[in-house]
Amino acid sequence: GQNIDQPTEMTxxxxxxxxxxxxxxxxxxxxxxxxxxxxxxxxxxxxxxVLDGLEEKGRFxxxxxxxxxxxxxxLKELQMKDSASYLCxxxxxxxxxxxGAGTKLIIKP
Amino acid sequence: xxxxTQTPRNRITKTGKRIMLECSQTxxxxxxxxxxxxxxxxLQLIYYSFDVKDINKGxxxxxxxxxxxxxxxxxxxxxxxxxxxxxxxxxxTSDSLWDSGELFFGEGSRLTVL
Numbered sequence: 001g002q003n004i005d006q007p008t009e010m011t012x013x014x015x016x017x018x019x020x021x022x023x024x025x026x027x028x029x030x031x032x033x034x035x036x037x038x039x040x041x042x043x044x045x046x047x048x049x050v051l052d053g054l055e056e057k058g059r060f061x062x063x064x065x066x067x068x069x070x071x072x073x074x075l076k077e078l079q080m081k082d083s084a085s086y087l088c089x090x091x092x093x094x095x096x097x098x099x100g101a102g103t104k105l106i107i108k109p
Numbered sequence: 110x111x112x113x114t115q116t117p118r119n120r121i122t123k124t125g126k127r128i129m130l131e132c133s134q135t136x137x138x139x140x141x142x143x144x145x146x147x148x149x150x151x152l153q154l155i156y157y158s159f160d161v162k163d164i165n166k167g168x169x170x171x172x173x174x175x176x177x178x179x180x181x182x183x184x185x186x187x188x189x190x191x192x193x194x195x196x197x198x199x200x201x202t203s204d205s206l207w208d209s210g211e212l213f214f215g216e217g218s219r220l221t222v223l
């Protein structure tokens with residue numbers, strides 16, 4: 001079966017750096033996505049990786065290793081507004097998105 | 110105004126009732142999707158449509174039906190609601206299957222079936 005694993009919850013301190021991991025086993029691979037979802041709100045797109053390596057976008061970076069079935073989202077200079085759930089999703093060989101359950105990130109002052 | 114609008118935002122209903130959730134978008138996208146989100150689970154695809162004449166079942170379509178009335182409108186129906194359909198429902202759109210294929214989500218419809 002297809003599976004996306006990510007930690008259920010993480011806690012970090014304002015101003016620090018946090019890395020949220022995502023491992024996947026899917027039928028084929030056509031890209032990996034990270035979305036941010038604040039409580040009670042809709043998910044919003046953060047990043048997309050299709051080739052191995054690091055994609056940087058401001059305070060957020062996303063890394064992909066296709067051979068290891070692994071990605072991480074790196075958040076730098078954490079702010080209180082970064083408290084949210086972070087969803088990892090993989091697009092499989094049928095171009096369907098398989099979603100992880102999300103990682104709830106709690107930022108403490 | 111939101112680019113992807115869902116109505117109603119909240120609904121409480123009883124078992125056996127018919128419920129329709131509506132979605133409209135102003136992004137001009139051809140592709141529209143209905144997802145449900147439950148605590149502790151990933152988003153699950155119910156139905157999707159790549160154009161007005163194209164409707165496809167997702168991974169959890171049983172108990173649901175959809176209608177694509179126009180490019181901008183995609184409705185989800187529960188013909189006879191049951192309590193395990195209590196969930197947060199999201200409509201989403203995208204303009205490309207390729208490249209980033211970013212999804213744009215509506216604000217969600219919270220449905221409670223008693």
